[in-house]
Amino acid sequence: MKKILLVSAVCLLSIVSLFSGCVNVPMDELVQFSIFSFDVEPGIIDQGESANLSWMVIAASSVSIDNGIGSVALTGHRMIAPTQTTTYLLTASNATLTKNATVTITVRSESNESHETTEISIASFEVTPSIINQGESANLSWVVIGATSVRIDNGIGSVGLSGHRIIMPTVTTTYTLTALNAETSKEANVQIYVHVEQPTPPQQTPNIACTTDSTTNKIQVAVADVNIKWNDIVITNTTGSSNCHWAIYDGGGVTNQTTDVMPTSDVTAGDYIFIWYPPGGNVKITMRYVPTNALLGTWTINV
Incomplete structure (x- = not known):
């Protein structure tokens, strides 16, 4: 497993080094500076035995290990044979940061084996x-x-x-x-x-059904999905005349709102749009739902 990780890291560093050279970007800007691993195996030895000290560092400009090992490459391993329990300190640096990691190997001797717990x-x-x-x-x-x-x-x-x-x-x-x-x-x-x-679920276009009454100049909401706001709707007419106006009566058709201004209330059954057009004639009203830019419907009323 460790060999696979070491080979993978070397490949990654080689690819990043090649990419950095091509686009003239410092490696430490492409790869996060880190001590990926610092291990010793086995962690316990008898006096006279050896163990494998291994390390993997990313995006450092210098790496060193104490206890007589000194400067080393970003990745590698070293056989060690300490005569007593020893803690090894790895120090990695780049232009701005220094990071440390430690690993301890326990060395058993005849004197401490008899007292070993x-x-x-x-x-x-x-x-x-x-x-x-x-x-x-x-x-x-x-x-x-x-x-x-x-x-x-x-x-x-x-x-x-x-x-x-x-x-x-x-x-x-x-x-x-x-x-x-x-x-x-x-x-x-x-x-x-x-x-x-x-992922944000796609917004659904709500359903609104209206009826028209040319006698009262109303386009009245018969059915509307819940949680639809009037100010999420854009109303347009096809007359092209500045004399054509409308007003929303919301709250089930009770409250008269400002001319040509959408209220912030919910659309409910009974609300209606009152149309007036002094020249008279057919007025075609279109309602579009802003969040999805979907057409809610078109209604023609003779004013």
Whole structure:
């Protein structure tokens, strides 16, 4: 699993480097500066044994590891054989920032094996931040004491006793850490909440049915869907004359509103549009629903 992650990261960095060279954009503007992983396997060794220290850093200009290792590449690994329990510090820098990560390897000796405890302690297992938007990443970190093996689910796999990993789940996810030794095991869980934008449902064009009465010069609402506002409707006439006017009587046809102005009230059955046109004749009225620009209907009335 770790080899696959290392190869993937090297490929990603190669592609980004090529892209940066083509368009003359600094790499640290294309890739987020981060310490993707810093692990040691196994996390516990006997004196005289060795372990594999590995790391993966993104968008840094320099990387170094203490305890005699010194300057290293962005990704790599090193066989180490410390004679005592040792914490390694990785320091990564770019032009503006410095980041650190640590990992500890426990070295057992004859003197401490006789006093070794089988108790496992998961000192910490956390994710930062714990809430992200879909497409963003977070840092999963852990510190375990007294285990001989540590695993994290959801594709991470075997890890050292301490370390961290950049994660980018697409949905809300619970990660489980399982720590084992020869006699016992312990688990810890941590959840990261992923906010997913829900698509906005398309707006539906409402239904309005009207009747006309040339005797009273009214276009009256017979049926209307709920939650339709008069000010979401545009009224036009085909006379082309400035002498043609209308007024809305809302509240079931009770309240007379300002001439040629749409009220903010709901459209309800019984509301009507009163038309006056001094020259007289046929007036064709069109109503259009603004949010969807859909035609609600056309009515002709002889005034």
